[in-house]
Amino acid sequence: EAQVTQNPRYLITVTGKKLTVTCSQNMNHEYMSWYRQDPGLGLRQIYYSMNVEVTDKGDVPEGYKVSRKEKRNFPLILESPSPNQTSLYFCASRDGGEEDGYTFGSGTRLTVV
């Protein structure tokens, strides 16, 4: 089944403890992206990657890092999480054409205390 898989689905952590949210897609998509969803704000792009070893900042990149060493994986790294990073995170991927839209993962709900 074609899908984007994120792990974990839920995570509660403490301020300052490094964490990684994994994202993997099995569709051989070139384009991958991370979004965060906050009430009343919709989804905002954190980072995106056009292909292997090509990453770039989105609209809200502060406090996050990403890497794209292989086509299928696009992990999101929070080196020192803070409470304002408590949010619902989505990974998404797309083939080359915009008309296909994005395939989204099921989301990771992160709480930083």
Place this chain on the structure above:
Amino acid sequence: GEDVEQSLFLSVREGDSSVINCTYTDSSSTYLYWYKQEPGAGLQLLTYIFSNMDMKQDQRLTVLLNKKDKHLSLRIADTQTGDSAIYFCAESRHNQGGKLIFGQGTELSVKP
């Protein structure tokens, strides 16, 4: 600015039509999308419209695009309780690598 605007809530009765509205800002956007998010789930692509189209129909869904006013709408005919969800419109910025800009989402509540 970059805003895509939607109203936050809509409540309808089962069997009625629902119309969810959206305004966007970038006239160069090539594709406009409607996504559906059910509770606890990710976003599911419902439909899209290319910017040179005025209307697209897909079973119970009708998308209308007014490029002059930068207004997009999604009409759901014969709305069912299973249609209760949050609906997001999004524009694709072709000159920014197809970056998606989302609205805030409209929560549709369907009452029996």
